[in-house]
Amino acid sequence: MTRIAGREKVMSFLNYLISGLSLGSVYAIIALGYTMVYGIAKMLNFAHGDVIMVGGFAVYMSMNALGLNPILAVIVSIIVCTVLGIVIEKVAYKPLRKATPLAVLITAIGVSYFLQNLALLIFGSDAKLFTSVVNIKAISLANGQITITGETIVTIVVCIIIMVVLSLFIKKTKAGQAMLAVSEDKEAAELMGINVNKTISLTFAIGSGLAGIAGALLCSAYPTLTPYTGSMPGIKAFVAAVFGGIGSIPGALIGGLLLGVIENLSKAYISSQMADAIVFSVLIIVLLVKPTGLLGKKISEKV
């Protein structure tokens, strides 16, 4: 009797863990975009979550209105988000490059409101149900007691691919090296003949393109789509990025996954009402112990 109960406990723990991982993988893929933009442009792009929402709508419209297949729809979404990212950057962020970073932060919030309200006017406020872009069957383990959805598998795989590609891009290409240089020291990079403006614009373009993929996967895993879909996962992903060490690409992945797992385990074993408070408390404790996040670089202070 006790053995069966014990086994059941293990099974349910595994289930909570897996649902945590699937939530976490979504946070991770959003966090990748956040951390990339932050690491290089040193700017908290609060509109990132809303670019993801736009990506979600782009996929939704291409699949339902244009009847494209899922892969093409995701490509459309990437293109739409990249273009949007470039436009936003040009109009709202670039003029403030030399101003205080706080000014850009506020403009980003303005952009976030703008995208939400524009989507509200175009698509209306009722929730749309999203057809998943993932066509893989869920995997069933231990006689169906544990299920891993196709979305979770795809999201984690895509996350890892993006992480590897981004790391290679930064290490191996000229543009990537330029990004690294800009992130280390803008002035010095400029003196070395790097076009800082162009590099930052490129960063935004890539970050927004990632948002296009994230939008498709977020809405596939949690298939309701409204103009406000992106804002809450966006802020959670931001927390995940900080958790893992903002600016660090593997950190975003680890931070996202951990955040999802902690959130679900605290819902399961402590209190579902207090899950938010618990997640944020863990974040605070981590930052107090490791002030730059799990994988963040330690910055030595110059006098």
Add this chain to the structure above:
Amino acid sequence: MKNMSKQLKSNLITYGIVIVFYLLMMILKGTGNLSSLYRGLLVPICVYTIMAVSLNLTVGILGELSLGHAGFMCVGAFTSALFSMLLRDSGMNSIVRFIIAILLGALVAALAGVIIGIPVLRLKGDYLAIVTLAFGEIIKNVVNVLYVGRDSNGVHVSFKDAASLNLLPDGEVIVKGPQGITGTPNDSTFTIGIIMLIIVLFVVINFVNSRSGRAVMAIRDNRIAAESVGINISKFKLMAFAISASMAGAAGALYAHNLATLNALPKNFGYNMSIMILVYVVLGGIGNIRGSVIAATILTVLPELLRGFSDYRMLIYSVVLIALMLFNWSPKILDFRSKYSVKNWISKKRDNKEEV
């Protein structure tokens, strides 16, 4: 007059603006020339200007980015509203009760500021920002599961649900979790709000010019240099942070007693509100107290002025926000503005005259 320092003059202008605004509004109100909308907006204007000034103390003077300021407002609001509800039927004079409620709200918010500030202020920059955001969200979440009831045995508190308060049949639940507090006495008035604003301005302006304030600004400008001349960094940082939190708590009390219902929603006490207050501060100029007052007033009234656009209202609001930010901060536009500004034009004319 001539001996008056530039700073003093600037401060007097700030007080002057507030007082003139107050008198103007009172005259309009007295003569029946102020529409209900604006009569209703007077207290919120005070709430948000106080919030903006208090956040400016953290962001502008202390130089730390806080994204959890609404959390302190939430603490002040719930503390003061709970106090007023407990003493609602005690026959206490409503103004005295309200003043105590405000002080209590400010005090508890200051305590929260100290408790949060001790760990938080060790961090720097964006990490500090995210931790304050986290604390703000924790406060909101905890308030949403807080149940407080009262019966003949005294006050009961629970973090689960109303049933676990185990109230006697004569009891009533005052704080009902997500349903919050309803029926808070409507004690907030424009006059009290303006008095609070003036006190807050007085405190902040004097703090800035005090020994402690100069120490805080020294820390902002160069922490290591400040430390090396023997300034106790933690103490001064914490002091500024706690003062800022207490003023947010007082604003929360004003907010709570202006509405019959008090809930901790993402909209009013979540990070959205913290960011909105930050918008007032940045738009008004970081460290510029008068700017905060003006920006908070304009941005509180603006969404209401845009009601005529109905469905397009918030869209236009966001565009105006972006445009104002570019107008106030973009180096290119600043150049353009200084080239063609009215002031320049006037002074140029004066120069020309002098030449003649």
Add this chain to the structure above:
Amino acid sequence: MKKILSIVLTVAMTAAMLVGCGSTEQAGSDVFKIGGIGPITGGAAVYGNAVKNGAQIAVDEINEAGGINGVQIEYQFEDDEHDAEKAVNAYNTLSDWGMQLLLGTVTSAPCVAVAEKTYADSVYQLTPSGSSVDCVKNDNAFQVCFTDPNQGAASADYIAQNNVGSKIAVIYDSSDVYSSGIYEKFAAEADAVGLEIVAAEAFTADNKTDFTTQLTKAKQAEADLVFLPIYYAEATLILSQANTLGYAPTFFGCDGLDGILAVENFDVSLAEGVMLLTPFAADAKDDATVNFVTKYEEKFGETPNQFAADAYDGVYIIKAAIEKAGVTPDMSASEMCDLMKKAMTEITVDGITGEGMTWEATGEVNKGPKAVVIKNGVYTAM
């Protein structure tokens, strides 16, 4: 220069303030001015828009048919972003416009704040969907929808009487007034009628995408019925996630679940067997409902939900009360309020959300909830 900008803006605002005045004193007009308040931007926008549109259809119908006692209705709707303070601003804006009767507000928390103002100003208020008890605690405010405790108790009674389930799990939104209000009363009533609640799991507004944990816990506790006192947007996620988990209890909901079949792209087979207590069903076949649903779909391109239906009925309830009270548009709002208050307890209205609705002086509505079950993708009466 910044100074000049601020001065210009201040002057502009002062001017705007002065322009905005003068309309308050306008006593009496030749139309009935009905105001509406609700969220049409922000996360709760879907409810506000439904009310705005539903009421608009009723107003258009009445005006086309010659108005109330020959007097046309003018209808204006203001946004409150689901925020108490903004709702008060919206109310004040409507007062300046000369509003005589208020159909609002849509959501509970702002409604309580506005109720205080309408009481102070003595303005008649009918809330289509503000379901908290506090919305109608003053004698000038009435409800079209059920109160939350009412729904919680009715649900528990229905489940017990019809043996729909014995071991019950509840998944509710602990950050929402509506959801937690129903849950609390449900829990108390379930205890009284001998139902066993084996799991009570919450989620919050910041945490409403992943419900697998809550569902797993319900499954572990072997609940055969999951009670969902929540709105349909979250319910669609819960249903599809339960399906992935291979968990198939009976799902039972309240009026918030209405609209679930209308969600674009929703796989209605997931909702098969879901039961809900709702006074309105968009695919009912009676003439009044068909007429409303057709017009709504034609005009706004979507299927109306509970909120739209409540608002539609709300306008007709106001019409019935005006006719009963003999109110004329030249009266002041508070004169109207006194007459309407009395008339409300005397009228009986047949609407699309209930037959023979009557009102207590407390403001609560008397109408029977209909229990429906989703069979073959449509509501079927039980």
